[in-house]
Amino acid sequence: MSGTRDMGMDISSRPVEWASLSEITASDVSFEGGAIFNSICTRPHPLAAQVMADNLHLNAGDGRLFPSVARCESEITNFLGGLMGLPRAVGMCTSGATEANLIAVHSAIENWRRKGGQGRPQVILGRGGHFSFDKISVLLGVELVLAWSDIDTLKVDPESVSELISPRTALIVATAGSSETGAVDDVEWLSRVALSKGVPLHVDAASGGLLIPFLRDLGGALPDIGFRNDGVTTIAIDPHKFGSAPIPSGHLVAREWTWIEGLRTESHYQGTARHLTFLGTRSGGSILATYALFGHLGEKGLRGMAEQLKALRSHLVDRLRKAGATLAYVPELMVVALKADSDAVKVLERRGIFTSYAKRLGYLRIVVQLHMSEGQVDGLVDALLMEGIV
Incomplete structure (x- = not known):
């Protein structure tokens, strides 16, 4: 039976370089850092x-x-x-x-x-x-x-x-x-x-x-x-x-x-x-x-989480409107969107802020999640203003 050496595929010549996990994950973005505004998921309870x-x-x-x-x-x-x-x-x-x-x-x-x-x-x-x-x-x-x-x-x-x-x-x-x-x-x-x-x-x-x-x-x-x-x-x-x-x-x-x-x-x-x-x-x-x-949590706890998210969404919408932004629509759940160029995502990412872009619609998409605080939302709006996105 022909081995991998016969095909020039000696895997022993390519050892895996096992780096430490701390090194590998160093570039991952933390939910605690106030930078993630694009994730439909959050850190688990x-x-x-x-x-x-x-x-x-x-x-x-x-x-x-x-x-x-x-x-x-x-x-x-x-x-x-x-x-x-x-x-x-x-x-x-x-x-x-x-x-x-x-x-x-x-x-x-x-x-x-x-x-x-x-x-x-x-x-x-x-x-x-x-x-x-x-x-x-x-x-x-x-x-x-x-x-x-x-x-x-x-x-x-x-x-x-x-x-x-x-x-x-x-x-x-x-x-x-x-x-x-x-x-x-x-x-x-x-x-x-x-x-x-x-x-x-x-x-x-x-x-x-x-x-x-x-x-x-x-x-x-x-x-x-x-x-x-x-x-x-x-x-x-x-x-x-x-x-x-x-x-x-x-x-x-x-x-x-x-x-x-x-x-x-x-x-x-x-x-x-x-x-x-x-x-x-x-x-x-x-x-x-x-x-x-x-x-x-029970239903009472889940209701409290929904209430928290609704309040945070209201804070974001109020700040955006005061900043002169025009929302793409009145949000029903926890996705808030602005008409923007696709470059807006890269501009914000250079500031360490992660949003997303709905390609089919031309929207800058912001997801309100439980890992956010009002202060972090304020930081996002300030960045949008400083970059001229709103």
């Missing part, structure tokens, strides 16, 4: 971080060895289902909304085919839909049909969705918190459309699931995104975004198992539970961490 660190060995794919994981997963589902108006919802922990969206789309296609669907299945969504659906369309051979969306916020027009529904429509997707703009689709209206057309409705609430219920209570003019809307069949929520859970901590909740069991796969081993997620080996530590976090 100390309790969740400790629980995850203590349980790194737990594999959610082996319930015989670690039955605690399945119990915690079930309780997280109950908690999130209750938050979405259906305490008896079913569901599963995922690596994040990309996996949750994949499972929801695949299951909807399987149901569509069982009902006689023929040809290439279609999924209808607005331009504010997450780019994970682009990946999903490649993996599953789905045709994405883009409904008309508002040019500033990317919020989808439900009437356009209704007009696009065809016999090939397997699923409608509502975005409850666009990554680019934070806009929330009118889930209540889309639910009525879905019911009238007999098409399931998936809500991608990765960014908004742990914000919208509480912001509604705090007076926000936002739709109910949950299961009180009879047309909603599945909802993706990411506790690792605005819930301060460690990565990876996603979740998929459903009205019934039929909407999420498209990947159901039997194990080859006696006594090992069937798999429902795309991943096999899964982090049990993150599931226990999310369970502990929700048990510690």
